Amino acid sequence: MKALAVNKSRLFLMLISAAILFLQTGCWSKDEIEDLSIYIGMALDIGEQSKVEKALEKQGAGYARKKAMTFTIQIINELKGGKGDKTPAAEQKAYINMSETGDSIFEMIREFSTRMERPVIGHHLKVIVVNEKLARRKRMDQLLDFFLRDNDIRPSAVVFISKSKASHTLETQSSTVVPAFRLLGITDNQYRSLKIMSPVTLAKLEGKMHAGMSYVLQNVVSAKGEVAFSGAAVIKGSSQKLIGFLNEKELVGLMLLSGQGKGGQIKAYHEERGEVISYEIKKLESKINAIVKNGKVTFEVEIETTGRVMEEWTPSELEINEAFTKQTEAAVKEEIEKLVLSTLAKLQDKYKTDVAGFGQRLRIQHPKVWEPMKKDWDEEFSQIPVTIHIKSKITEYGATSRR
Template sequence: MASKRVVRKLSLCMILLLCLSGCWDSSDIEDISFAMGFGIDASDDEQEPIQLTTQVALTKKQGEQATAQQGKLFQNVTLKANSIHEMVRGLSLQLPYPILTDHLETVVINQDIVTDYDLFILLDELLRDNITRLSPSVVISAQQASDILATNIDGEITSDYISAFFTNETSTMKILPKVRVGDVTANLISGTSVILPKITKDKKTVKLDGAGIIRAKDNKLTGFLTDKEVEGVNWLTGEGAGGLLNFRDEKGNTIIYEIQHYKTKSNPHYKNGKLTFDVQITAQGWITEDWSLTSNNLSEKYVDKLERLAAEEVVKIVEGTMKKLQQDYKTDVVKFYDSFRIAYPRDYQKMQKDWDNYFADADVKYDVKIKIVNTGDLVKEGKPK
């Protein structure tokens, strides 16, 4: 009996050792090409009208073999074809290691390609691929996407660097929330217009610079917004994470208000074929900079004045943004359709296919209330504590 127990124990140990032997088909991480970014441009070849730049992270081994003399942490490979998938597979002819896209961080799309082609078509391969995630950020560029991804920033992989910008959304209202591949396609499938952050190459680096608008009518680029108008979009959607409001007093002195938190609500009204939105914006925050050097910066009267001036500035910003969206582009990227869909579901079903035109003709009224809860670490006389 004792010998049988010993045999059983030895057998169990052998089985456990086999389980701990690792994956038989595993690959060394240095023998894999990880795609970190895609750049999609228009090509000058009619037979191969699409150009795809793939940014691959270099491991130490690959860096040595790929001659990274400039200290780059990446290798870019640019191909031309008439389909995205063909170009992805074509990487096998130029890279000695299998290409994986499950670590993709950013997709940069040039304005020319998305002016000529449906954005949904350009992203179709990413959606069908069961390896590529739907989380990569999507940005648009006026410059060639290949030039954007070629930017060599010390110690950085460009596509990862771009994706990291969106962690700064609590610092400024001029940054849109990250727009992911899944977000874009969900909007396009539902027939709603899309706003994409715009990336620009600036000397030896890249930066966020406004946004591009993809209209629902044909899923193509219709125009751009400035960073100030992006600020207006964030105020109108309530999706910003915070930031600063820069306004002036009656003498032209600069005042800076830091937004602690804010809330936006759009209330739709639809009667006799006329669409109206009442937009209510409330915010709380504090004054972080005051160039007026007034000695009464803690007085109730002075705070009331700043709250009024700040509210007037917000109205000015959102009115300018809405003018561009309604008159120039006729696209609802501030998601007014959502509140209307909830309030008037049957009417929205009838209006959905032509929603952007209804949005363009709507009257919009604003009620902005700014609350200053703190004016900084100053005593009433304006002297430091």
């Protein structure tokens, strides 16, 4: 009898489950992917109408707006190699770029609806590139306001600055490369180069902008369809405008100073012989200590690296012994010190801006001291002495048999 009751219960549950599945109709408001234009990249430049825009405007396709900026979107070419297209698939690009000029990003996005049969959606936006000139004129929190408000756009989108025209970073001469994906992919190489920052996403930026903190954004330059990461743009927290750049060496110094580097190479020269030494960092640690004594604030930074020598041009007959290793470690330490001090001087003396996290350490370690200083922290930081302590250790010399 008990077995019969259990079987009846199971049968009842199965019937209920079947009824629920039958009643489900799916998402009533769904849009088929082939009916949408999925944009994955965006670029913001100083306003300059394209030839197409000018031609359309001459025929009355204009509307009231200031031509303050040009907004470019990169759309995945879903029709690449599709039926009815006579262009060989090998010659078709995997993306389509479209531009609109105006003063409201939201308005410009909606304006694309008058030029395209498929509505654009931003669920898969990967990168946003802002031109240097525009970032100097307009506040970053204003330029990014729409992206932070739009529920369609994910906060994981990565933000870049470009010294060259931002829309050019979303171009390539290859038919297989998608420029937005290329930019995102380069950020994955951070473990191989100290010239590549951790991706700065909309989610990370929102907190910094609301707090009035200064920060850096990776600079990307372009030429003939190719791109390269080259240094970083410094954004002043109080004005939210671009005030200058760190070159590639200074960015390396910042990565060492802040401990954000995941790995990379340091090139030094042997003191006596002048030969090249390439040191690959396998582990990087940086600790900033805020010290308050007699009402005065100072900082001490402890930077420690371990790594291996991947290239050195010393004579083959020279023995690699403990003395040689110490000389090599000293050369690497000296180079790291030069990079860090050069970056620190530029941040404190020229830009008067803290983008390395000194203020955060003071806030955590000495909150009462931080409180009256936080309003004008960048200016305060520029006057505070910083002492650097560096340790560099060589753990191996690669696969060479010479010892």
